[in-house]
Amino acid sequence: MKNMDGTNNKSRRKFIKNASMASGAMILPSLGGHGMVNVFNEKKLKIALVGCGGRGTGAANQALEADDHVQLVAMADLFEDQLNSSYGHLYDKYKDTGKINVKDKHKFVGFEGFKEAIDLADVVILTTPPGFRPYHFAYAIENDKHVFMEKPVATDAPGIRKVFETAKLADQKKLNVVVGLQRHYQENYIKVNSLIKGGDLGKILSGQVYWNSSGVWVRQRQPGQSELEYQMRNWYYFNWVCGDHILEQHIHNIDIANWFIGEYPVSAQGMGGRMVRKGPDHGEIFDHHFVEFTYPSGAVIASQCRHQPNTMYRVGEAFQLTNGRVDTHDAGVAKIYNLDGEEIQSIGNSKGHNPYQQEHNELFASIRNNTVINDAYNGAKSTMTAIMGRMATYSGKVIGWDEALASDLQLMPEELSWDSPTPTSPDENGNYPVPVPGQTKVL
16 A cells, blocks of 8 residues: 555555664663763862853853762853852852862953963863853863863854864864763754664755744843943853854754754855844844755755744754654654654653753763763854854855855954953944844955
């Protein structure tokens, strides 16, 4: 008996069996945070946290949970209040474990403090706003440190090229680098990728990736703040240090398209703007982007991200393949459908599985086992994909990969002090220049 897709029931049963076997046989990383990672080496690994905001505090907590023989010894941040808040949270949780040993003289405040913190550590957590990442990463690798760094890894093409250069040095030194694109460490995404690479689902022809939400925090200007302090406190809304939300958040979904397809796009074109989030406290970034990414294989991915309250929420991905359809979601199950739209398989995560924790578990296990993980190349390429998307929406033009990567337009200064001018400045009404398609220079 033939189905609508031209296959018979026997071949359909074979497809289901093969898909189930592929996901069931997938060997997932299983090294836990206690005991197993210490089989080969019980040296106490010293950790430095550079960037003490919410994500940095969370990453430090995950690093401390990942291994029995670690100790936080240094912290660095631009702002003393933020550093102290982070320290307080971590100290309260770990004060009876011996895992917190940050002396007052090893709490570093200011633009150069990252160097002193890194110098004291074996493993460095880089969780400042992303504009700083290429330079902090380079210093860490040049000084022989293993690294966990959050995504994205830069805000401009010069920064990406520096990350590539540093990634090669990490290879030469056999240093571990894990990047916080945690879906690569999440069970349901790993299983779906295995199914796609196994060939049962066929070739990805097209897809849609989403980060549509109501938006994030806003930090209003306070009396007495300099312009630079204000922009650093409210960093999400300034491209030189954040890169826009297509880069800072939507990179997760764009990265999944790159991973599942197994390629990086050759071009991008799109549109975007500001319709809701457009006051002085919202800096210079858009509140919506739509991009078409075209890949060497011919696949086209429609990418959309939006920060507008009271609109459709969706964070996830969908892909159309020659033999079916895949829907993925980081907070739920992945679903596989055949060409008739029938659900073939539902793929979830193990109870208690936490990809944010898993990436740290694997980092410390790799250090202990004298193996090497280097996520920096993919981290840089997926960051560049999102930057290319931003270039397309800001300019209204078709942007090619090679020209985007070769761009010398540098948004992030390599060095800053509290006396430095800001890369962007408000007008007399407090408003910042906003990109205008057809006019804004992006290359």
